Amino acid sequence: RSTCAATSSTHPLLRRRGYSSESAPERKVAVLGAAGGIGQPLALLMKLNPLVSSLSLYDIAGTPGVAADVSHINTRSEVVGYMGEDQLGKALEGCDLVIIPAGVPRKPGMTRDDLFNINAGIVKSLATAIAKYCPHALVNMISNPVNSTVPIAAEVFKKAGTYDEKKLFGVTMLDVVRAKTFYAGKAKVPVEGVNVPVVGGHAGITILPLFSQATPKANLSDEDIKALTKRTQDGGTEVVEAKAGKGSATLSMAYAGAIFADACLKGLNGVPDVIECSFVQSSITELPFFASKVKLGKNGVEEVLDLGPLSDYEKQGLESLMPELKSSIEKGIKFANQS
Numbered sequence: 279r280s281t282c283a284a285t286s287s288t289h290p291l292l293r294r295r296g297y298s299s300e301s302a303p304e305r306k307v308a309v310l311g312a313a314g315g316i317g318q319p320l321a322l323l324m325k326l327n328p329l330v331s332s333l334s335l336y337d338i339a340g341t342p343g344v345a346a347d348v349s350h351i352n353t354r355s356e357v358v359g360y361m362g363e364d365q366l367g368k369a370l371e372g373c374d375l376v377i378i379p380a381g382v383p384r385k386p387g388m389t390r391d392d393l394f395n396i397n398a399g400i401v402k403s404l405a406t407a408i409a410k411y412c413p414h415a416l417v418n419m420i421s422n423p424v425n426s427t428v429p430i431a432a433e434v435f436k437k438a439g440t441y442d443e444k445k446l447f448g449v450t451m452l453d454v455v456r457a458k459t460f461y462a463g464k465a466k467v468p469v470e471g472v473n474v475p476v477v478g479g480h481a482g483i484t485i486l487p488l489f490s491q492a493t494p495k496a497n498l499s500d501e502d503i504k505a506l507t508k509r510t511q512d513g514g515t516e517v518v519e520a521k522a523g524k525g526s527a528t529l530s531m532a533y534a535g536a537i538f539a540d541a542c543l544k545g546l547n548g549v550p551d552v553i554e555c556s557f558v559q560s561s562i563t564e565l566p567f568f569a570s571k572v573k574l575g576k577n578g579v580e581e582v583l584d585l586g587p588l589s590d591y592e593k594q595g596l597e598s599l600m601p602e603l604k605s606s607i608e609k610g611i612k613f614a615n616q617s
């Protein structure tokens with residue numbers, strides 16, 4: 279690695295510490311739901327990532343077009359589109375990382391939990407295929423409700439005897455991306471340098487941004503912190519309402535998903551000190567799954583970091599989110615074990 283120069287681009291997706299695209303290990307990445315609102319821009323962003331050598335684009339419809347389009351981009355990875363369930367096995371075989379943005383998005387007036395009935399079944403069937411065709415892959419779950427779909431996937435993997443808690447991630451990165459953007463705006467600091475951990479889960483009040491730990495520090499009032507917290511929690515709904523029936527966040531989600539996938543790949547490749555927030559199996563609270571800062575390594579989760587010091591406001595937020603998060607987790611587990 280020491281012989282490789284970083285590329286000169288300043289964009290985080292293209293900037294590589296310690297690898298050039300020629301020397302990075304071969305990595306196959308699949309996007310399941312690749313023809314969707316998130317899937318298409320995510321396919322584009324993963325095609326731009328020099329850590330990917332093979333990009334597998336799967337959906338129940340539309341993937342030949344997306345794959346042909348993306349494949350013309352002159353970057354490292356070879357792109358193949360797979361369509362329909364009989365091609366799912368080929369799409370997954372040999373994968374190091376599987377990203378799942380498959381399923382229906384929210385419309386105005388819906389909560390993420392309203393998506394449960396349709397998306398739970400989709401996630402269950404995709405997880406079953408992952409257990410069969412690429413049981414050792416890292417899984418990045420984007421499909422909502424993440425608070426339930428991650429436990430569903432865990433149960434499916436347990437039944438198949440392939441569960442490795444270090445390899446299953448609920449993608450909460452968009453909450454972090456939003457918290458950073460909103461904080462930078464309020465604190466009037468350059469957004470590139472901002473860090474804000476977001477913990478808990480990925481729906482409404484279960485999203486708990488820890489602005490008391492935000493860097494760089496800013497002297498924001500309690501009212502400002504409350505407003506920032508609420509805006510982060512309602513960020514998804516802000517987009518759903520603005521899109522007025524045409525879906526939920528897709529472009530910002532694709533960005534967040536690509537950043538998180540990149541962090542997972544860096545961890546797999548042995549880059550040190552890769553830390554991002556994610557909803558994972560956890561023992562830092564009494565709940566079996568919880569989002570917090572996670573250190574990523576060669577086997578996925580290397581360490582689940584604890585919450586750190588919380589303000590009184592955050593302590594209250596933590597207490598109020600626990601019952602809802604608990605019931606969403608239980609709902610997922612129950613669904614996976616029935617039928």
Ligand code: NAI
Pocket residue numbers: 310311312313314315316317336337338339379380381382383384393397400403404419420421422423424449450451452453480525526527528531
């Ligand atoms: P979309 O409807 O535009 O795309 C979903 C895609 O999934 C479609 O192309 C559809 O054909 C495909 N699909 C359906 N069943 C499938 C199956 N069995 N196998 C493979 N693909 C299948 O929806 P969009 O906007 O891309 O959202 C996708 C999911 O991501 C939704 O559940 C949404 O709630 C979630 N989401 C999660 C966020 C997060 O922060 N984790 C943020 C925004 C959305």
